[in-house]
Amino acid sequence: MANHASMAAAFIKDEARVNWHDETLWYVRHKRDLAAVKIPEWEQLRELASEIKNHTLSHLDDYLVEFEKRATENGIIVHWAVDAQEHNDIIWNLIRSNNISRVVKSKSMLTEECHLNEYLSNRGIKVVDTDLGEYIVQLREESPSHIVLPAIHLRKEDVGKTFHEHLKTEQGNSDPQYLAEAARQSMRWKFIHSEMAITGVNFAIAETGGFVVCTNEGNADMGAHAAGIHVACMGIEKIIPRTEDLGVFLRLLARSATGQPITTYSSHFHKPRRGQEMHVIIVDNGRTRQLGNPDFRNSLKCIRCAACFNTCPVYRKSGGHSYHSPVAGPIGAILNPNLNRRQNADLPFASTLCGSCSNVCPVKIDIHEQLWKWRQDLTKEGYVTKSKKAGMKGMAWILSSPARYRMAGRVVRIVLRFFPSLVPIRDLNPWYKQREMPAAPNQSFREWYLKNKK
């Protein structure tokens, strides 16, 4: 099974591409810094956002009930889905009972998590992803590599080739303006003809029963206001208590994500337009399990800004596909093991625990601390190789005894002096592949101390 380490190594082989990927995403982090520093009360906002989310999670059932009540009063039809299967079934039932064939979808990580597109495709419905980045990767039959910038792993030449193949743009023309215009023209009539528009939910407001969707392209609105049915999909954790809380979250979201003070469109939906049906699907899919775990429940505060991706040197230098999940990056590494241990046991180890992610998180998720805790849980549950386990047990045995530790140290230093690479064959010693071993001094500090100080 491909894991992060091997996929990262493959990504890094193309040095020009990884350098471009790294610099581009670092620039997005830099723009975030510039935006944050303009707000003197930035750290206060983060604290507020964190506390609002902590409070909400502690009263989550009450807020969900309140949201449902108000939304229903306003004419929105509210559905509940225990897992991805139920979520997908609800959408399929709406499609079937309304004889729908043309579906557009704006960005929703939840629908990626539920593999909705694949599910509907198996039933003969080809959903069109309308966010430009998602549209590009959809045409290429790839998955998005970043939750805000889905096509960040691609160069414009890659997009040019894809559009030439699918949209009949000029061969060899990779001008972004030209390509985006082609996408606009192609997409426009898909919006106009659409029968169902699926969107995500950035924030759902308990107090009013409404929800907010943020985009720069306007694609969520183009679909939602054209189609006869609007389906908005949300995880249970998207709830916030009051409208005034939007002030805090909307000030933090776009600045953290891209360095903009706000996205071009922040759409507030409260009632269906007359003659339209509006549905909201509230989804669990493992979130209540995460909620019940004091070590990891903070991860549910996430507002999907991807600031942690942009700051993480491991993400920048290994690419989103190395995380083999819809949500990559540091937040993915603490969310995904909850969804599937076996597939995602490698992710919490794809980190040096530097802590930068926790600092950029607008809702103060202790990401790097949760990465450490996941390592403990996954190891105790057995998701570790026999050799690593044996090696660690050996290490613990040696290092816990002064006499054994000193003996081992002496032996290693002697071996290093005669066999500088430790093992003549590079492949068995990963350190030695691209680095020299440390030099072996004649005496340890303790030996020096005994000679000179006692």
Added chain:
Amino acid sequence: MNAREIILGSVAINKPAPAICPETLISSNKNRSGLIDEFIQMNRVAGGSVIETDELELIKKDINQSVKNREYFVNTISAVGQKNKDINEFSDAFSLASVHKVYMRSKLGVAENGSVWLGESDLVNRLLPFICEHLVIVLDSNSIVSNMHDAYKRIKADEEGYGVFISGPSKTADIEQSLVIGAHGPRSLLIYLV
């Protein structure tokens, strides 16, 4: 047990001990001219443009030009000209597909991000400000507030069935982080600040 009961039951068992909800008391004391300058600058950064004017004559001239150019435009502001009788909340996407320009009035602007708030009644039709090629907004400069906290104090977001903050023309940087103005929504946003 249905899904609702299962989920709510699961939340009830798993939720943490109660934590207090903080007060969100942040506002700022900028003087009026500071707010207007900031609004103009932030809107420009987002790709929009702002024209300051004392009266509505300039906007009427804009509309007359659209008439001369034989553009299909929609005006929703009675003060500047005749409102389109043929456009209402029930107009569908097909009938709006060839709208070139739309004129709307906003009741609130936000200085920290250069955005304007449009409620459903300002829009007439929800799709209108998205499907047109060019969006023109009329905004009273006295209705500019400092930040989003102040904005939410002024508007009642759920007063109508739909409302939106718009901060500029539609855009995308999804192709190699190259900024392209005019993604799926309008290619330009012009604000007349009166």
Added chain:
Amino acid sequence: MTVYLFVPCYIDQFYPQVAIATCQLLGKLGCKVIFPLNQTCCGQPMANSGFAHLTSGCSANFVRNFSEADYIVSPSGSCVLHIKEHLNDENEQAGKHIRDRIFELTEFLVDILNVGKLEAFFAHRVGLHVACHGQRGLHTASMTELVSPSFSKPEKLLNMVEGIQLFYPERKDECCGFGGTFCVFEEAVSVKMGRDRLSEHKSNAVEFITSTDSSCLMHLEGILKREKSNIRIRHIAEILNGSDRRES
């Protein structure tokens, strides 16, 4: 003032000069230095790899060696942070006593000894690598992610060294890629991260690179030596102690 010296296992074995410099420096600044002879390892390499449950032996040994100390000082931010956050001996009182009294070297010099000047000379172009665990975990310096006043304890001390020219890389506090066992289990990413840090230091034409953590330096030095670079590594203790000679 009596100070117990906590020497990380890999410094004891591979970089004794760092501990020697720390010992001498503390002595010069008026401290009586005690080195508990039976210390081994804090347990961090196992704990960070998911095996914290195997570190009780290391923790117990640490407590045995350091529970009498008024101050414990170590030339390693990551090891000090590990003790503060993950020391897991059953003697909770001793654990608390230790956590309240353990300091990384630059923390100790600035916050406890209030060092205002140093008798040190190092007339070289020096790149300062900001080690993550000390910086973000122990707050030895401000962090570029946060909107807060700028400060740095290591920088403050280095600026007291005569003749030194200090340079930060462009990405002031990006991780070097060592990360404990990460450096072997994710070797490709680890080395790429290290190389990227080094290329920024090279842009500043530094002669030396220094840091509060020898783990970072060991990783960077490994890469530099493989490249046959002229840039040399010095732990901050060695520079602050005034020596600019070292056995190669």
